Structure formats: structure tokens, C-alpha cells
Amino acid sequence: MAKEKILIVEDSEDYRVALRIMLEPFFAIDQAHTLANGLARLKQRDTTYYAALIDLADSEWRATFPATVNQIPVPAIVIVSQWDEPTFVVNIIRWGAAGYLVKGKDDLDSAHLYRRIKNAVSHARIADKLDAVTEIIIRETDTAIARRSHQHATRS
Numbered sequence: 001m002a003k004e005k006i007l008i009v010e011d012s013e014d015y016r017v018a019l020r021i022m023l024e025p026f027f028a029i030d031q032a033h034t035l036a037n038g039l040a041r042l043k044q045r046d047t048t049y050y051a052a053l054i055d056l057a058d059s060e061w062r063a064t065f066p067a068t069v070n071q072i073p074v075p076a077i078v079i080v081s082q083w084d085e086p087t088f089v090v091n092i093i094r095w096g097a098a099g100y101l102v103k104g105k106d107d108l109d110s111a112h113l114y115r116r117i118k119n120a121v122s123h124a125r126i127a128d129k130l131d132a133v134t135e136i137i138i139r140e141t142d143t144a145i146a147r148r149s150h151q152h153a154t155r156s
Contacts, residue, residue, distance in 0.1 A: 003028040004050035006117070009038030010080065011057055015103070019053065019080075022110035023117075035064065042072050051076040051121050053101070069096035076121040080107070098123055 005028040010016040013033070020029045027050065032038035035056065042052060052074045056065060069077060076098035083089075084102040092100055099120025107113050 005030060005047065007032060007038060007041055007049050007052045007074075009033075009035055009052060009054040011055060015055075019107070019113075022107070022113055025110065026114045027117075035068075039068065039072065042074060049074045051078055051098075051117055053078050053080050053117070055080045057081065065092065065097075066095045076117075076123075078117055078120045 003026065006023065007030045008016055008019050008023075009032045010019065011033055016031055016033070020031065023029060030041065030047070030049070032041055035054065038052065038054060041047070042049060052072065054077060056079060077096065078099040078101060079092050079097045080101045080103060081088075082103045084105065089100050099116060101107060101113070101116055106116055
């Protein structure tokens with residue numbers, strides 16, 4: 001069985017290599033050294049990624065991430081950062097990241113790192129399904145309300 005492919009976007013070559021070594025037993029690895037290069041790879045139609053691990057250090061994250069997240073065609077974006085300030089993490093998740101890994105804390109062993117990525121992808125898939133179900137419920141509710149309004153109008 002072929003391994004799922006992930007993209008690691010990291011400006012530090014040493015850290016990129018460390019992540020690759022830890023994750024190669026679980027995933028096929030593709031790498032990019034800048035956010036711009038990573039986004040270009042993610043947008044290529046000939047490769048399907050399971051997840052993208054992105055370090056936003058080479059960009060101004062407040063300006064780029066909220067605008068960029070909707071352009072990334074992967075099931076899960078997992079941010080890898082040295083920042084562990086709670087407000088920062090909450091904002092990143094609110095803006096569309098499926099997971100958040102703190103460098104030097106969540107990347108100490110490969111099994112833990114693998115589980116965190118798998119959980120992020122699972123959460124992203126569940127969120128997508130909930131969004132789809134919510135859309136169906138809203139549509140059906142709107143239809144039922146319109147039907148009742150129509151019935152009420154014809155009785156009057």
C-alpha cells in the first residue's frame with residue numbers, strides 16, 4: 001500500500017531534514033523551503049497531499065495565513081511553529097489550520113508527531129462533514145419554512 005504524501009514547508013534545512021527523517025516511516029515526504037514555494041507545490045494538480053506541515057516563519061503570518069488558507073487544496077494544514085502563545089494558536093486554528101505543533105515540544109518523537117498529524121487530518125475531515133450536514137439541514141429547514149409559509153398564505 002502506498003504511503004500518503006505530505007508536504008513540509010520549512011525554511012530551516014536542518015529542521016526540514018529532521019522532520020523528514022521522523023516522518024518517512026509513515027508518509028511519503030515532499031519539501032519546500034519557503035511558503036511561496038510550498039503554495040506553488042500545493043496548487044499543482046498532479047500531486048495530491050494528505051496534509052501540509054507549514055512553518056509560517058518566513059512570512060508575515062497575520063497577513064498571509066488567513067488569506068492563503070482557502071487557496072490550499074489539502075485536507076489538513078498543520079502549522080509547525082516555535083510560538084506557543086495561546087492567542088496565536090487559537091487564531092491560527094480559527095483561520096483554518098487543522099492542527100498546531102510547537103517546535104521542541106510536539107516533535108520530540110516520531111510516533112507522537114505522526115499521531116498529531118493523523119488527528120489533525122481526522123479533525124479536518126470531520127469538520128468538513130459537519131459543514132456539509134449543516135448545509136443540508138439549513139437547506140431543508142429553509143424549504144420547510146417556505147412550504148409552511150406558502151400553505152399558510154393559500155389558506156388565508
